[in-house]
Amino acid sequence: MTTHPQSHQKWFVGVDVGGTKISTILVDNDFKEHGQLTVTTDLANPDYTLTSIISAIEKTLARAGVHRDEVVAIGLGVPGQVDAQSGTVTLAANLNWYDFPAGELLSGALGVPCFLENDVRVAALEIYRHVSHEGIESLAYVNIGTGVAAGLILEGRLYRGAHGMAGEIGHIVIEPDGLTCKCGARGCLETIAAGPAIARAGQEAALQQTDSLLAGHTPVSTQYVYEAAQAGDRTALELTRRVGQTMGRALQALVMSYDVERIILGGGVTRAGDTFLQPILETWTNLRHGSPLAESLLQTNMIHLSNPNQNMGAWGAATLANHHMRHL
Numbered sequence: 001m002t003t004h005p006q007s008h009q010k011w012f013v014g015v016d017v018g019g020t021k022i023s024t025i026l027v028d029n030d031f032k033e034h035g036q037l038t039v040t041t042d043l044a045n046p047d048y049t050l051t052s053i054i055s056a057i058e059k060t061l062a063r064a065g066v067h068r069d070e071v072v073a074i075g076l077g078v079p080g081q082v083d084a085q086s087g088t089v090t091l092a093a094n095l096n097w098y099d100f101p102a103g104e105l106l107s108g109a110l111g112v113p114c115f116l117e118n119d120v121r122v123a124a125l126e127i128y129r130h131v132s133h134e135g136i137e138s139l140a141y142v143n144i145g146t147g148v149a150a151g152l153i154l155e156g157r158l159y160r161g162a163h164g165m166a167g168e169i170g171h172i173v174i175e176p177d178g179l180t181c182k183c184g185a186r187g188c189l190e191t192i193a194a195g196p197a198i199a200r201a202g203q204e205a206a207l208q209q210t211d212s213l214l215a216g217h218t219p220v221s222t223q224y225v226y227e228a229a230q231a232g233d234r235t236a237l238e239l240t241r242r243v244g245q246t247m248g249r250a251l252q253a254l255v256m257s258y259d260v261e262r263i264i265l266g267g268g269v270t271r272a273g274d275t276f277l278q279p280i281l282e283t284w285t286n287l288r289h290g291s292p293l294a295e296s297l298l299q300t301n302m303i304h305l306s307n308p309n310q311n312m313g314a315w316g317a318a319t320l321a322n323h324h325m326r327h328l
Helices: 046-064 102-110 119-134 195-208 222-230 234-258 268-272 274-288 292-297 312-326
Strands: 011-017 021-028 033-040 071-078 081-083 088-092 097-100 114-118 139-144 148-154 157-159 262-266 303-305
Touching: 011 046, 011 119, 011 312, 021 046, 021 312, 033 046, 046 071, 046 097, 046 102, 071 102, 071 119, 071 312, 081 114, 088 102, 102 114, 114 119, 114 312, 119 139, 119 148, 119 157, 119 262, 119 312, 139 234, 139 268, 148 234, 195 222, 195 234, 195 268, 222 234, 222 268, 222 274, 234 262, 234 274, 234 292, 262 274, 268 274, 274 292, 274 303
Parallel strands: 011 071, 071 114, 139 262, 262 303
Antiparallel strands: 011 021, 021 033, 081 088, 088 097, 139 148, 148 157
């Protein structure tokens, strides 16, 4: 519910920029929410996309009765490769942004400092804000949706890597002779566990297994594959088990590489809940058998599903804005 805050308050806006929609959130200095908004992303050209972001921010402020002069900072989560220091989006294929100075352009248009980061990383920042009081200093937020990627917090700090590509586990090669990935390699994790890959596998199975629930549903969506699995359909269960085993091994590699204390799974595919999670946990249980090292590190209570009703990207972008202003 929108409120009408007092003018002496400090305000932060978080923006989750996606290929289909833009979501915003307005929070005060205590991270109390004062308004949200979701609009369609205008992809006609890069400038139109930028204009739709500006419009969404201005509408969010207007609804809450906040003037842009009262906003301390704006944070944006962008699906792509971001140079956080310069505010330049190096590559965001879904937005058709290439070496696009979005931070500078937004700051100039709004008169407010704007900070950019990869959308999965800002979600990791938001999760860290919630769990840091538990003493957790290292975690991974793994988003499984159109693609697969991880945001990493190591020893309390966001980790980007040497080229800003840390956490791109979706392009770990799982099956060298597998399907060609959009990155050009064959058999990447995304070709098995991302939403489009699951839907594609379900569609192929529907054509071959005429006695499956999948055969009576056209087109087969990722959501329906998991609904059929929950209903006990053997073909769907085989598909979701394969996804779970593949994700389980990828998450094991993440733990062995970064020694994180907690893994949070989010994104559209995880909306299947326990039907998605259980095959992953079963895979970890099997990996623990016979390996004292795996038994000591792969604790199944490390893995949690994020709240599907909370926009982690927008909240994380607000966290990003707040974080930058506190460290200036």
